[in-house]
Amino acid sequence: MGERRPYPGRRPDGDERPSRRADGRPSRRTDERPARSDERPARRAESSVAPATHRTGAPQRIAKLLARAGVGSRRDIERMIEEGRIAVSGTVLTSPALNLTSLAAVTVDGNPVAVTSATRLYRFYKPTGCLTTARDPKGRATIYDLLPKDLPRLVTIGRLDMNTEGLLLLTNDGELKRAMELPANALVRRYRVRVFGNVNARSLEALAEGVTIEGVRYGSINADIEHKSGAYAWLVINITEGKNREVRKVMEHIGLQVARLIRVGYGPFELEDLPVRGVEQVPDDLVSRLRSRLPAK
Template sequence: MYGRGVSHASAPKEPQRIAKLLARAGIASRREIERMIADGRIAIDGKTLDTPATLVASLHGVTVDGSPVEAPRPARLFVFHKPAGVLTTERDPKGRPTIYDRLPKGLPRLIPVGRLDYNTEGLLLLTTDGGLKRQLELPSTGVERAYRARAYGEVSQAQLEELIEGVEIDGIRYGAIDANLERRTGANVWIELILTEGKNREVRRVLEHLGLEVSRLIRTRYGPFVLGDLPVGAIGEVRQHDLVAFRQTLAKGTKSDTAVEVATLPSPAPPARAGPVETPSPPSRARKQPGPSTRPGAAPDANRKRAPRGKPRATAPLAPNRPAPASDDRRRGPKADMAAPSDPKPTPKRRPGWARPKIKPGPKPRGGRGRK
């Protein structure tokens, strides 16, 4: 069997274009189905179609690649917490990330209900049924969408209440918006908005019309389905009895006041590893052997030889026919370069560490003498 099937509730009664019905059945997008018809892949009762304008009342007898379309299945509805920075589309020519890059594997082919901008985050409905998608998107059904916007600028509650009558911006008429000032945080304001239509960038354009600069936009509710505690990037499925009850309210034209939350679908477990993987330990760093301390006052190393206390004086090369100075001559200055006398006085040997005693200065004289 080919395709995902449609629900009985969404089965059309009047003849419609076959490309539209197959797209609602989840076979492929409408453009892709038109290409499949041009390639001769779709037939009715064994006769290959040659135009996407063929009108049919049902998909009975329709085959795709020789396989009949699946029997109708109940519609399924999912709630996805779209993060900012992804597109609500199947593929992007510029290679930017899309919502399908964030969805877990193993889900059926899902169609987004409406769109959220690239930088808008929050609740995004996904369904397997094209008819349900259309019911949720039409403004005539009156399904509410709730947003929370953070904007920079000044606005009053009176200005926001004027939006309940609708507003026209650049020739485009926007319907009634129930807007309320939630709170102020410094130079920013948080605003809650409820509307029943989803025109392109409607919330941002309306708030910019009021002189506000939107820095964050979150959709928190679509009809009775609320975002709740669903983590960013996670997806949950609406329970079948909640979906049936909601479709009944749509058929009656009434509004459901009961909020419907969803549980997060479990993420697929990662593939098991073949065996334990040993984590290599970081290479050990060789400790530097402590060398002789250069700190003032540090104890000298026992293995280091002590240098002599007295710094040896370099001896200049001697001139020819000039007697060498005595080895025990310790005189300093230019006189040390003169030749030693023929009969010098014996100089007493000084022990290492010997020094002349320092003479302490006496008490300063009292009185005016000696003062400058």
């Protein structure tokens, strides 16, 4: 078993016992160790399973159909088309400007696309030391090396950099991914961050007005001091944009060095008592409720 770290949502008074789920039900989870480098799982998009029956209907853009099938977000799929990885009836696509009624003749990396029957959403405690990507040219460990092999093809909702740990949401529905990532939907990402340096309350309060760093504008950030001890402090930070390495860049901008960064919440979902590398499926009714509130734009 991997090392069990203290629950990252602990209170400053030292009580590290996590709160239970609101409905009182025990969590179903797995706690897998990474596979050896010679046992890396195949990319989820490269399914060798024959496609299930494809429903037909009104023509839709191929990117939207593939996103609904869990291949990736629309942006991911457009990039895959540019790379020549998607074909229809054996003809490699060069443009996403194509409407289809089904995915029956579509292949990704030469493999048929299996239809996903229902949207699934999972909570995963990403540890440090692995990448949030399907594959890495340098052969470094990715989250897919840690996930149980019996899970369906999944894409991540947002990313966490290699040295950031905590809640990572995964889904088989690219449209849900897109809706949850859209800044317009303003889903709050919650972090606990341990910093080193002179924590200035006024500097933290000023982040509520947003900040521009090297020409990049970061929107309103809510930052509070949770606990302070000597030169170190734990902060609680809420953001809604989730730009690349946003928390780390903003902390550095105000003179603080990040020692540990943990995402503890994303929208209505919390890390709770999920162990490091643990995976838990979100109940279907919660997913349906979320989708009804998040129309893709």
